[in-house]
Amino acid sequence: MANPDYEKIWQTVRLIPVGKIACYGQVADLAGLPGRARMVGRALGDAPSTMEVPWHRVINSQGKISFPIGSEHFEKQKGLLQSEDVVVINGRIKLGQFQWQPDLAELLFTLKY
DNA sequence: TAAGTGACGGAGG
DNA sequence: GCCTCCGCCACTT
Numbered sequence: 001m002a003n004p005d006y007e008k009i010w011q012t013v014r015l016i017p018v019g020k021i022a023c024y025g026q027v028a029d030l031a032g033l034p035g036r037a038r039m040v041g042r043a044l045g046d047a048p049s050t051m052e053v054p055w056h057r058v059i060n061s062q063g064k065i066s067f068p069i070g071s072e073h074f075e076k077q078k079g080l081l082q083s084e085d086v087v088v089i090n091g092r093i094k095l096g097q098f099q100w101q102p103d104l105a106e107l108l109f110t111l112k113y
Numbered sequence: 114t115a116a117g118t119g120a121c122g123g124a125g126g
Numbered sequence: 127g128c129c130t131c132c133g134c135c136a137c138t139t
């Protein structure tokens with residue numbers, strides 16, 4: 001059965017906007033589970049398709065897809081990301097350009113530069 | 114109950 | 127940028 005923490009994780013992942021990505025540690029942190037990055041991976045693996053969780057927008061802190069390059073899962077995630085205009089090169093993504101930064105975004109929006 | 118495993122992260126070489 | 131080690135924690139054997 002689903003651990004209540006998993007639901008928090010799924011909720012958080014659904015907040016990631018199209019065209020952006022987040023790392024496992026970041027999702028764990030935002031979900032109120034600091035240091036539980038591995039739990040995020042497990043939660044995504046258990047996420048039911050009926051929940052429409054954008055699992056493909058979550059990658060590791062190195063900016064890379066966490067599946068072996070060439071594997072079925074890898075190709076699927078890569079395809080989904082590219083369909084959202086996220087550039088994937090050799091299983092790698094430019095974090096500086098595509099990583100979701102909710103805090104910074106809020107600040108920029110609130111402070112009006 | 115203990116040991117192994119993994120869609121991870123960070124520090125070091 | 128790549129690899130190794132170690133810490134981490136839920137789950138499986």
